[in-house]
Amino acid sequence: MVNEKRSSASDPGYRLAPFLPRPDRRGRFGAYGGRYVPETLIPALKRLEADFKSAWKDPAFQKEYRRLMHEFAGRPTSLYFAERLSSHWRRGRIYLKREDLNHTGSHKLNNTLGQILLAVRGGKKRVIAETGAGQHGVATATVAARFGLECDVYMGKIDVERQAPNVARMKLLGARVIPVESGAQTLKDATNEAIRDWVARVDDTFYVIGSVVGPHPYPFMVRQFQRVIGEEARTQFKQQIGRLPNLLVACVGGGSNALGFFTAFMKDKSVRMLGVEAAGCGLHSGKHAASLSAGRVGILHGSAGYLLQSNDGQITVPQSISAGLDYPGVGPEHSYLKDSRRVTYTSVTDDEALAAFTALSELEGILPALESAHALAAVRKLPARRTTNQIIGVCLSGRGDKDLATVMEAAESGGGGKSRNKS
Amino acid sequence: MNRTSTPISLARRSQAPRLRMDTSVDFRLRDLFTVGKPVIPFLTAGFPTVSGFVDAAVAACDAGARALEIGMPFSDPLADGPAIQYSSQVALAGGITMPRVLELTTRLSARLPIPILLMGYLNPISQMGFARFARAARAAGATGTIVPDCPIDEATEWRSASRHAGMANVFLIAPTTPDERVALIDAGSTVFSYCVSVAGVTGVRRDVSESTRRFLRRVRRVAKKPYVVGFGISQPEHVRALKLLADGFVVGSALVKILRESPKPRAAAGVGRTIGALVRAAE
């Protein structure tokens, strides 16, 4: 029953199986998704859909992708039993899927490696990306360097300031970081600007979207590139403890690490799933980024889904201590999974995430990304149990080095999650 | 292919089964292309102020504009360049909401003899509800809409809501649109479609490129309905360069710049002068 294969250079020990619920012909998961973009981009999106489809089925593409995932990215990442954290919190036995150990420090590289191969296949010379925390920007700059493509990364001016280490990394990798001063100067505005760039240079440019958002085929394609997380984890659970977990937990910004983690388990009825959004200063404060928990259905960045917006349909400015979760929308498949109730969604505040950050650092010697700390914090909020045979898998989507300044600043201002943050 | 026939015969030829839909569209819009080549200003509702906007619209009309596009400001206008982004932000900060846009439309449609089109993004429209918005817009005196983030493939529900309200749908055609899609968009647009001169966002551009001309020649071969050209049109030379290749001209960012840069008493006159020059070039 278990995939017994050991890792080797030619066979890293995981398979990329074709998947079940795919979007319909119009690129929709139920009522969500679609392709709400300017006409200029429609032909490029149709071509991308066809290119992705043929590449995904092409053994040569799969082989190259898997080789890079193994040799360049360092996959498979480990599944680690966080023993001290588990006994401390008594919520169950917590296993961490260590995407923080992936090259560049987060799950984002799984996706950018896939997309850069498509860009090269399509003969593109230039890639662009949007980034919030800078992790996707770094992952894109990394693969652009590896394949010798020009790379421009759009980043909100506020994020440029609060994620300075990642800005430096991108520059060292040879990318140009373009600070975005329009709108709220964070991830949604960087995304607008990247789309505008793509509209103007669709002929020679490949747009590397960083999450399961945007117009079809991006949400589907990015999920396919990320699903390796759950495929590895499923095999690892079986190998390491001989059973599947009871619960999977992942943070949800756009939702790529969560779908990457969940997808391989979708058919396992016994496995429950929890997606964790950023509640910022609290859902009632209005200062949060919890699109699924507190938003309404609308259309942004090319697809329909849950959104933070005013009654008048203007997109409102999200807020979270974590730049990577600071997005007013969410991937269409999550919107669908929320309605279908296959996945439960919850949210945790800045303060709760900071406490989880500290706990993991002190008890396990792992500094998590603030995004991933949200997933941990949701575990902490589960009811305490005396017995511990519940198995909880947490996607540790990234490492926390990029967040040190934010965390230190929060600690100095009394550990509260309320004072700092962008204005 | 020659297409100088009237929109009514065009409608009959290209979409006979939907003739009833077209007849319910305001006659001022239907007749827009029967004589000459209309110049159509785009103005963001409430920019730079409510009165500044109204004055500019009136000045444009007096200077010979044959239709008016009113921009409905949106927080995330991803098809727009910096000028219209700016005007949208100012308008939103000044308290312009969708109901306010419709109020201003009511005011202008009572005052101006020319057809009004509303241009904006899908999310605010969908929050009001497609059917409700279409009816309210028609009641305010608008004759149709242009929604740049709603390509024809996603427009089924929106088109049917518009049709029931007697509102025209004008879809965009881009230089990247292949011929089969040009035909599809031409057939799906009510009365006319809208060619974006370049692959890019709205904004003032120096000159008209040969590739724009090639693109419009291609559209001319395929399209059965009239089409206007916009994005980057600001100078009489632009209009002259494209005069034989398009049926009308939309000017937007250039007007926003005038409204942004000139002191208030002179702004509307500046808009009037620019429109006047374009109208003469289009004659």
Ligand SMILES: Cc1ncc(COP(=O)(O)O)c(C=O)c1O
């Ligand atoms: C480490 C990490 N985790 C999670 C996210 C959120 O994105 P997603 O929900 O697509 O996984 C980000 C985004 O920047 C990130 O850097």
